[in-house]
Amino acid sequence: MMKSVKDVDQANLCIGCGICEGIAPENAIKLELGCDGFYHPHVKNQDQEPWDKIKKICPGVIVNQETKLNTKQEKLWGPISASWVGYSTDEEIRWQASSGGGITGLLQFLLEKGLVTKVIHIGRALSNSLTNTVYISRNREDILKNSGSRYAPAAPLTSIKKILTDTNKTDKFAFVGKPCDVAALKAYLKIHGEFQEQMVILITFMCAGTPSLKGTEALIKALGVDQETVEDFWYRGRGWPGQATAIDKNGNHFSRSYNDSWGSILNKHLHFRCKICPDGMGTMGDLTFGDAWEEENGYPSFEEQEGKSLIIARNNKGKNLIEQAVNNGYLKVDNYSLDHLEKIQPYQAERKKLIGSRILALRLTGLFYPQFSGFYLRENSLLVSLRENINNTVGTLERLSSKSKFNYFVFKVFSIFSLMIQKIGIILRYFLSKPKS
Ligand SMILES: Cc1cc2nc3c(=O)[nH]c(=O)nc-3n(C[C@H](O)[C@H](O)[C@H](O)COP(=O)(O)OP(=O)(O)OC[C@H]3O[C@@H](n4cnc5c(N)ncnc54)[C@H](O)[C@@H]3O)c2cc1C
Ligand code: SF4
Numbered sequence: 558m559m560k561s562v563k564d565v566d567q568a569n570l571c572i573g574c575g576i577c578e579g580i581a582p583e584n585a586i587k588l589e590l591g592c593d594g595f596y597h598p599h600v601k602n603q604d605q606e607p608w609d610k611i612k613k614i615c616p617g618v619i620v621n622q623e624t625k626l627n628t629k630q631e632k633l634w635g636p637i638s639a640s641w642v643g644y645s646t647d648e649e650i651r652w653q654a655s656s657g658g659g660i661t662g663l664l665q666f667l668l669e670k671g672l673v674t675k676v677i678h679i680g681r682a683l684s685n686s687l688t689n690t691v692y693i694s695r696n697r698e699d700i701l702k703n704s705g706s707r708y709a710p711a712a713p714l715t716s717i718k719k720i721l722t723d724t725n726k727t728d729k730f731a732f733v734g735k736p737c738d739v740a741a742l743k744a745y746l747k748i749h750g751e752f753q754e755q756m757v758i759l760i761t762f763m764c765a766g767t768p769s770l771k772g773t774e775a776l777i778k779a780l781g782v783d784q785e786t787v788e789d790f791w792y793r794g795r796g797w798p799g800q801a802t803a804i805d806k807n808g809n810h811f812s813r814s815y816n817d818s819w820g821s822i823l824n825k826h827l828h829f830r831c832k833i834c835p836d837g838m839g840t841m842g843d844l845t846f847g848d849a850w851e852e853e854n855g856y857p858s859f860e861e862q863e864g865k866s867l868i869i870a871r872n873n874k875g876k877n878l879i880e881q882a883v884n885n886g887y888l889k890v891d892n893y894s895l896d897h898l899e900k901i902q903p904y905q906a907e908r909k910k911l912i913g914s915r916i917l918a919l920r921l922t923g924l925f926y927p928q929f930s931g932f933y934l935r936e937n938s939l940l941v942s943l944r945e946n947i948n949n950t951v952g953t954l955e956r957l958s959s960k961s962k963f964n965y966f967v968f969k970v971f972s973i974f975s976l977m978i979q980k981i982g983i984i985l986r987y988f989l990s991k992p993k994s
């Protein structure tokens with residue numbers, strides 16, 4: 558059993574959401590960037606670590622989807638009240654944001670109509686354009702500045718208790734974060750019902766994973782710019798999907814396409830917790846945004862075009878707010894059937910189906926593993942072949958096998974078993990296939 562955030566971190570399960578720091582007494586826990594380019598929690602005062610509370614909310618320990626899911630589609634993609642494809646009607650927001658500016662367009666509506674007074678989200682740190690920091694945005698200028706996806710560690714919850722307690726009772730908040738950030742905040746709000754009403758909406762996005770800062774550094778290197786001279790940097794946006802772009806002190810631009818930045822550099826640096834994430838679809842908040850890629854020959858197309866956001870309402874609250882934003886002219890949307898979602902978000906679907914077999918590997922090794930409930934992992938794992946499941950268990954065991962001799966033994970047994978299944982498959986196919994005429 559895990560007994561401290563140190564155990565979560567040592568088990569490689571800390572994704573750096575920051576809520577442990579955010580709810581502990583001041584200076585008891587501090588998140589710091591490690592030499593691996595990820596955040597790690599440092600317990601500065603063990604006696605003050607509120608572990609009994611942390612263990613109920615830390616997404617490295619527990620994520621509990623409590624909404625009852627009925628259909629096969631919901632068991633894979635999470636609760637669905639409505640789904641659309643759309644964009645912000647504010648041209649500048651649509652252009653600068655990651656996809657269609659759906660999130661920023663909705664935030665603009667919420668702030669300008671007084672439904673919320675403050676938005677808690679992250680953006681580029683002023684001191685270093687490669688790192689992220691938490692901001693409280695109050696107007697269009699702030700939210701526009703913080704729009705766009707940041708494919709590097711971000712800890713939006715490091716001051717959450719302070720933000721919620723040091724506030725005017727009339728303040729109303731929107732929160733934007735990765736699905737694991739939202740899961741942590743939702744679990745915290747369940748314990749602290751007194752903040753529920755002030756937290757008007759939890760907004761998230763589909764998330765394939767957080768790359769380490771090493772990924773960003775590799776990307777900067779590939780752009781051919783000296784990291785020391787970078788003045789401004791964004792991963793995408795300014796078009797859809799837009800290009801990863803660095804600007805140096807002399808105003809020179811260095812760019813690389815989304816496919817060549819995310820697809821061939823950043824996604825090689827993902828955190829281990831992301832490989833076993835049951836909630837990359839972002840099922841725990843009120844609204845989930847994503848890329849509404851066009852489908853081309855059964856795959857997503859990354860051709861540059863005007864931005865479009867995929868929007869999924871997870872409940873009636875999310876649905877009503879999108880409808881109001883549309884009626885007030887802030888968003889334009891069309892209904893969108895999720896029947897083809899798997900074609901435009903293949904990684905999300907595949908990972909969800911394989912998480913069960915990856916977690917099985919953790920269980921077999923006796924290492925710590927998180928409690929994920931309500932994600933139908935076993936049922937989803939039946940959507941792929943036994944061979945794929947075994948390969949994923951073996952692959953995960955392989956990654957973990959260096960930890961102990963016992964693990965290595967389990968890994969070897971599984972490797973042999975997996976090889977046998979593959980060979981039997983080849984033999985059966987050979988004898989059972991029809992001879993060619
Ligand atoms: C790490 C990561 C992985 C992603 N994986 C996928 C995917 O697999 N499929 C998919 O369809 N979409 C993915 N996205 C989401 C996609 O890039 C867009 O963010 C999403 O479509 C919303 O676009 P938008 O134009 O509505 O958002 P915008 O209007 O640009 O607003 C983006 C909002 O997200 C917040 N934000 C940005 N980066 C982070 C971060 N690292 N942590 C917390 N908050 C952040 C910003 O503060 C801002 O409020 C990913 C995003 C990130 C950051
Ligand atoms: S609460 Fe967040 S930052 Fe703290 S240990 Fe858990 S995942 Fe890491």
Ligand code: SF4
Nearest residue numbers: 736737764766831834
């Ligand atoms: S993949 Fe999951 S664990 Fe990783 S950053 Fe995204 S939501 Fe968090």
